[in-house]
Amino acid sequence: MRSPQSWGRFPRVAQETRALTWRSDALPSAPGTLLPHGLGRSYGDSCLNADGTLLLTSALDRLIDFDPATGVLRCESGVTLDTVLRLVAPRGWFLPVTPGTKYVTVGGAIANDVHGKNHHRGGTFGRYVRRFELLRSDGTRRVCAPDENPDWYGATIGGLGLTGLITWAEVQLVPIRNPYILQETVPCENLDAFLDVARASEADYEFTMAWVDCLARGRKLGRGLLFRGNFAPPQFDGLPLAKSHLSHGSGLAVPVDMPAFCLNRLSVSAFNWLYYHRQRGRPRQRLTHYDPFFYPLDAIYGWNRIYGARGFLQFQCVVPYSTARDALREILERSSRGGVPSFLSVLKTFGDIPSPGWLSFPRQGVTLAMDFANRGEKTWRLVEDLDRLTREAGGAVYPAKDARMSPESFAAYFPRREQFLPYLDPAFSSSFWRRVNPATPSLPALEGSADGATPPVSLLAIR
Amino acid sequence: MKKVLILGATSAIAQATVRLLAARGASLYLVGRNAQNLEAVAKDAATRGAAKVESRAMDLDDCGAHEALVEQAAQALGGLDGAVIAHGVLGDQDASQRAWATAEAVMRTNFLSAASLLTSLANRFEAQKTGTLVVISSVAGDRGRQSNYVYGASKGALTVFLQGLRNRLAKSNVAVVTVKPGFVDTPMTAHVPKNKLFASPEQVARGLLRAADGRKNEVYVPGFWALIMLIIRSIPEPIFKRLKL
Numbered sequence A: 001m002r003s004p005q006s007w008g009r010f011p012r013v014a015q016e017t018r019a020l021t022w023r024s025d026a027l028p029s030a031p032g033t034l035l036p037h038g039l040g041r042s043y044g045d046s047c048l049n050a051d052g053t054l055l056l057t058s059a060l061d062r063l064i065d066f067d068p069a070t071g072v073l074r075c076e077s078g079v080t081l082d083t084v085l086r087l088v089a090p091r092g093w094f095l096p097v098t099p100g101t102k103y104v105t106v107g108g109a110i111a112n113d114v115h116g117k118n119h120h121r122g123g124t125f126g127r128y129v130r131r132f133e134l135l136r137s138d139g140t141r142r143v144c145a146p147d148e149n150p151d152w153y154g155a156t157i158g159g160l161g162l163t164g165l166i167t168w169a170e171v172q173l174v175p176i177r178n179p180y181i182l183q184e185t186v187p188c189e190n191l192d193a194f195l196d197v198a199r200a201s202e203a204d205y206e207f208t209m210a211w212v213d214c215l216a217r218g219r220k221l222g223r224g225l226l227f228r229g230n231f232a233p234p235q236f237d238g239l240p241l242a243k244s245h246l247s248h249g250s251g252l253a254v255p256v257d258m259p260a261f262c263l264n265r266l267s268v269s270a271f272n273w274l275y276y277h278r279q280r281g282r283p284r285q286r287l288t289h290y291d292p293f294f295y296p297l298d299a300i301y302g303w304n305r306i307y308g309a310r311g312f313l314q315f316q317c318v319v320p321y322s323t324a325r326d327a328l329r330e331i332l333e334r335s336s337r338g339g340v341p342s343f344l345s346v347l348k349t350f351g352d353i354p355s356p357g358w359l360s361f362p363r364q365g366v367t368l369a370m371d372f373a374n375r376g377e378k379t380w381r382l383v384e385d386l387d388r389l390t391r392e393a394g395g396a397v398y399p400a401k402d403a404r405m406s407p408e409s410f411a412a413y414f415p416r417r418e419q420f421l422p423y424l425d426p427a428f429s430s431s432f433w434r435r436v437n438p439a440t441p442s443l444p445a446l447e448g449s450a451d452g453a454t455p456p457v458s459l460l461a462i463r
Numbered sequence B: 001m002k003k004v005l006i007l008g009a010t011s012a013i014a015q016a017t018v019r020l021l022a023a024r025g026a027s028l029y030l031v032g033r034n035a036q037n038l039e040a041v042a043k044d045a046a047t048r049g050a051a052k053v054e055s056r057a058m059d060l061d062d063c064g065a066h067e068a069l070v071e072q073a074a075q076a077l078g079g080l081d082g083a084v085i086a087h088g089v090l091g092d093q094d095a096s097q098r099a100w101a102t103a104e105a106v107m108r109t110n111f112l113s114a115a116s117l118l119t120s121l122a123n124r125f126e127a128q129k130t131g132t133l134v135v136i137s138s139v140a141g142d143r144g145r146q147s148n149y150v151y152g153a154s155k156g157a158l159t160v161f162l163q164g165l166r167n168r169l170a171k172s173n174v175a176v177v178t179v180k181p182g183f184v185d186t187p188m189t190a191h192v193p194k195n196k197l198f199a200s201p202e203q204v205a206r207g208l209l210r211a212a213d214g215r216k217n218e219v220y221v222p223g224f225w226a227l228i229m230l231i232i233r234s235i236p237e238p239i240f241k242r243l244k245l
């Protein structure tokens, strides 16, 4: 079997795999360190473990209990959000928080403490995890909840799979009346317009996010479309599902790696232009099924292959409101000049609802996510720059989407790192973790090489 | 199949089948030998919509208990109209060559225990003049090969037993469905490097139920194994015996 990859298809590493079968089984003995691996929808290397072993959770996919009266679901950690929705949506329940793809596991959603379009209202996924079982390499099992082993609970939510294996979890769902979203599209002329509309939408809209045309410059910098919506009111209950509710991009697939020339500056700009204008010609308000609203990319199976065999880098940062305007302007400007266009860029505001997870990424401010085809050095320098701008702005970068942040950045972004360290499972590790916590802080032989400047450790890691 | 007895319910293929049946709202009686794992399968089935789920942990090698087991299942579900026999072991060919006891254990689980269960089930279904018996055999039973002829013989014997049973029960409106999977990615083959010929347990479960619904006789899943096995079966023995298979 081919070694699993992350969603960005970079880096590629050699590692062993062990398929887990039963939640009551002991952890397998395997070469090197262990790391749970869900559906590999993390982009960088946080779901990879070079020279170690991945514990594949895909067969830990059993449901344990669902109470349609209270909306409490208990299931094994390899159950996908897709499975959850198929089970609960017809019975009037929905995920309290969902990322932009339903092909992630419950374990992965906890370990990255994922966020969705409702962060300003609902916070992160971890807030809805009532309890879970944590299996450690010493064979101990702990049920973790806000009032039971609360430290293990806090360390494991957003804990990047490093505190042990989550075998099962219990999640509180939220009630819905129907599966429809009343969605509005608001064109935003530039970044300032986005920030104004986004903040103004928070009070009345449960879900908000904006797609940004990363190639627009000057006065149009940050131009984009803001999508906002709510579950449809009662008059839409019982409405039969029409094809138009699902029309968004269905049935497309990217079966093979696209050659790199498919994704040059021109094609991205054409795509962005088309998208912007297509949306503009449409009614501002429309009714849609939740699926295309939350998961537009899931309709294009294997879309990550569009970037070709060299994969791509994601960059997602959050910056506080106090610095957001300037920092985002600089970040957008820098990336539109970078010569490596971002195919998909998403802006969204995060609210101030705290997460129980110590290493949770979301915090109040504005978050921006971008994809960059991996064109080697050029791309790395660009993303490195964006990281620096984020740091200077007092923000943070999302580990689930990272393949390159430096140990210094990680320490700056996650101030509770020290508190977390004692909870690491000694037998668990990941490529990401070793990268941001190198055993030897710097490599003396390489210091002062090249043009006199110390190369960042994260850059070294790719060579 | 609305009231179904599943034997070897903790098998990966059986679990996938159980899910499909649960989603149809069937009532299920699950049997496996590991109580804890069986409970996990039962809870999964109940949560996915099975009308009723009962389970019992037992070692199916205990043929003396089969008659009572079938009776108990029928009691619990208020009758039976289907059964799926999925338990089995791959065994270790080398060990089986060295010690008969090892080979005998494979024969007992894969053939004797299945044949014993089928005897109880067939008599009940024949009397009620309805029902579907679905049994997982294997492509390995189509021809003996040096690499796994003990397993192959146990499955081959099972296939022949089922042919006779089908012949006997045809007039009683009882379907006897032999399912022959090729390579399936399950714990049974965890040690085998995977290639393109491997199917998922879900794929096999879908094929299995399609065959059961259509009251088929013998099916290969996935279907392309019919062609592969046709070729394997048609190689003349003087040549076949010299091959490294």
Ligand SMILES: Cc1cc2nc3c(=O)[nH]c(=O)nc-3n(C[C@H](O)[C@H](O)[C@H](O)COP(=O)(O)OP(=O)(O)OC[C@H]3O[C@@H](n4cnc5c(N)ncnc54)[C@H](O)[C@@H]3O)c2cc1C
Binding pocket: A007, A035, A036, A037, A038, A039, A040, A041, A042, A043, A046, A047, A057, A077, A078, A098, A099, A100, A101, A103, A104, A105, A106, A107, A108, A109, A111, A112, A113, A114, A115, A116, A117, A159, A160, A161, A162, A164, A165, A166, A167, A297, A400, A430
């Ligand atoms: C199209 C797309 C859109 C996305 N949108 C969003 C978004 O809007 N918001 C957001 O927050 N994220 C988003 N993501 C990222 C994705 O939600 C996260 O990376 C998620 O954690 C992936 O889950 P997974 O099951 O694939 O886990 P993997 O990527 O396989 O693993 C993720 C982490 O979870 C750990 N883990 C997995 N299972 C367990 C377990 N049983 N026990 C302990 N640790 C475990 C792993 O060790 C690893 O550290 C998106 C990804 C894609 C591809």
Ligand SMILES: NC(=O)c1ccc[n+]([C@@H]2O[C@H](COP(=O)([O-])OP(=O)(O)OC[C@H]3O[C@@H](n4cnc5c(N)ncnc54)[C@H](OP(=O)(O)O)[C@@H]3O)[C@@H](O)[C@H]2O)c1
Binding pocket: B008, B009, B010, B011, B012, B013, B014, B032, B033, B034, B058, B059, B060, B061, B085, B086, B087, B088, B089, B090, B109, B136, B137, B138, B139, B180, B181, B182, B183, B184, B185, B186, B187, B188, B189
């Ligand atoms: N996987 C393949 O490539 C393949 C190919 C062709 C045919 N098959 C057949 O498909 C069927 C299902 O196998 P699988 O692939 O799903 O493998 P599996 O997951 O390993 O299932 C085998 C199951 O049989 C159970 N079992 C074995 N002996 C038993 C006994 N004495 N009493 C009760 N239960 C017993 C095992 O229980 P425990 O978990 O408690 O051990 C296990 O749950 C088997 O008949 C197998 O021969 C498999």
